[in-house]
Amino acid sequence: MDDLIDKAAKDLANSKSAIALTGAGISIESGIPPFRGRGGIWEKFDPMEYAHIDAFTKDPAKVWNALLREMKGIIDRAKPNDVHKVLVRLESLGILKTIITQNIDSLHQKAGNKDVIEFHGNFAWHRCLDCEKRCETADINLEHIPPRCECGGIYRPEVIFFGEIIPPNHLMRSRQLSSDCDIMLVVGTSAVVQPAALMPVIAKESGAKVIEINPESTPLTDGTSDYLIKGNAGEVMSRILNQLERRIKADG
Numbered sequence: 001m002d003d004l005i006d007k008a009a010k011d012l013a014n015s016k017s018a019i020a021l022t023g024a025g026i027s028i029e030s031g032i033p034p035f036r037g038r039g040g041i042w043e044k045f046d047p048m049e050y051a052h053i054d055a056f057t058k059d060p061a062k063v064w065n066a067l068l069r070e071m072k073g074i075i076d077r078a079k080p081n082d083v084h085k086v087l088v089r090l091e092s093l094g095i096l097k098t099i100i101t102q103n104i105d106s107l108h109q110k111a112g113n114k115d116v117i118e119f120h121g122n123f124a125w126h127r128c129l130d131c132e133k134r135c136e137t138a139d140i141n142l143e144h145i146p147p148r149c150e151c152g153g154i155y156r157p158e159v160i161f162f163g164e165i166i167p168p169n170h171l172m173r174s175r176q177l178s179s180d181c182d183i184m185l186v187v188g189t190s191a192v193v194q195p196a197a198l199m200p201v202i203a204k205e206s207g208a209k210v211i212e213i214n215p216e217s218t219p220l221t222d223g224t225s226d227y228l229i230k231g232n233a234g235e236v237m238s239r240i241l242n243q244l245e246r247r248i249k250a251d252g
């Protein structure tokens with residue numbers, strides 16, 4: 001692993017336009033469970049029954065009582081971890097230009113990253129299905145489920161449910177950045193949900209290096225990724241940053 005950490009630090013030091021694609025694996029150390037794998041959210045809830053827009057429209061109270069109430073509790077308590085902090089430092093060094101995240105926990109912004117594309121929306125805000133009034137999730141009253149706006153309409157989180165499209169501006173900008181970047185860090189995602197998982201493929205086909213950081217291999221590992229650094233993102237990213245800062249210091 002040491003060689004690959006050195007290699008990633010060197011690649012980042014030489015990069016002019018690095019971006020990152022992040023997924024649920026980076027928020028595990030903040031206490032937010034991933035979706036897939038052992039202990040994952042989809043082990044408890046069938047996504048088609050609880051996270052599809054048709055399921056929400058048909059029975060919002062069921063989705064609120066199970067999935068959304070639990071998510072609200074977990075996300076309310078979560079704080080940025082080492083991975084988020086390393087990504088802030090990479091941005092402030094001028095190395096990392098943008099983060100495309102599939103996460104809805106707002107932890108990149110809480111940590112201090114400025115340019116974050118929330119590909120799957122975010123859980124920090126809700127919107128009334130009738131009058132479209134927005135309300136911060138922190139101010140949503142959960143005494144009555146589903147929570148309702150003053151107009152009587154039901155609140156929905158500003159996340160992208162299965163069956164919904166990615167906001168076109170987010171999709172277009174992500175595709176553009178993916179084709180223009182020279183490095184894409186792919187951190188903590190199983191890379192099985194489209195179209196997010198297409199971004200590293202676009203990057204690779206446009207000539208960028210794709211560096212994966214994940215304890216497991218993914219469908220990108222053989223073919224799209226240049227290399228996989230196998231390990232927990234907190235440890236791996238902190239070690240890459242250490243090496244990178246040493247290099248920058250040595251280069252004066």
Ligand code: APR
Nearest residue numbers: 023024025034035036102188189190191193214216232233
């Ligand atoms: N550090 C880095 N990666 C980790 C760690 C860790 N400590 N622990 C686990 N992982 C990896 C897993 O190996 C897995 O590849 O994180 C990944 C988590 O995968 P998913 O749970 O599938 O999360 P993600 O890829 O973000 O899911 C994509 O699917 O249903 C949805 O909309 C939801 O945005 C989500 C999308």
